[in-house]
Amino acid sequence: MVRFINEEFVPVSVNVRNQAEEFKRLGSRLGVQWTPTELVIDSSGVERHRVEGFLPPQDFLAQLELGLAQAEFAQSKFAEAERRYREVVTRYPETEAAPEALYWAGVARYKASGDSGALSQTANQFQERYQNSSWAKKASVWAQPAQTPASAPH
Amino acid sequence: MSSGIAWGSSLEDALQRAYSEDKRVLLYFSAAPM
Secondary structure, three states, X not given: XXXXXXXXXXXXXXXXXXXXXXXXXXXXXHOOOOOOEEEEEOOOOXXXXXXXXXXXXXXXXXXXXXXXXXXXXXXXXXXXXHHHHHHHHHHOOOOOHHHHHHHHHHXXXXXXXXXXXXXXHHHHHHOOOOOOOXXXXXXXXXXXXXXXXXXXXX | OOOOOXXXXXXXXXXXXXXXXXXXXXXXXXXXXX
């Protein structure tokens, strides 16, 4: 985790005990209501992802990777974003970040290609995994009805 | 949060560094003793 954070981020910590004024200033500006809270912020200062409350290491790492993907997506770097989303699904399949990442991987592929098949493929993938997640419900609108062969025998 | 992370204390400095290094800022609000 240490290496991942040091390599991928410029990390900043604000402690409510030791930096009360800074905590108040930034916390108020960014709407922080609880600790721990982690924000992934792009270099223009825009928040791209937020984690509130403690998470075990694997879940936390998955959320950070998801945040990096969201930042890429926001910059219209859809291929890079898709790669990161799929990394979340591959590396952290049991986390809550995984179904969210699977959903957005489909959106990123669609944005990159313009091919709506990317969305229907994603809906199909949700029929095989994460069926009870809210992301499966969101993707269900992309599902295409099964096609009946025109020349099916009677 | 794990020790060994190269925490900074200024968001403004971190944003400048993130821009020049094409990185993102991880801003961590905590109440734990540091």
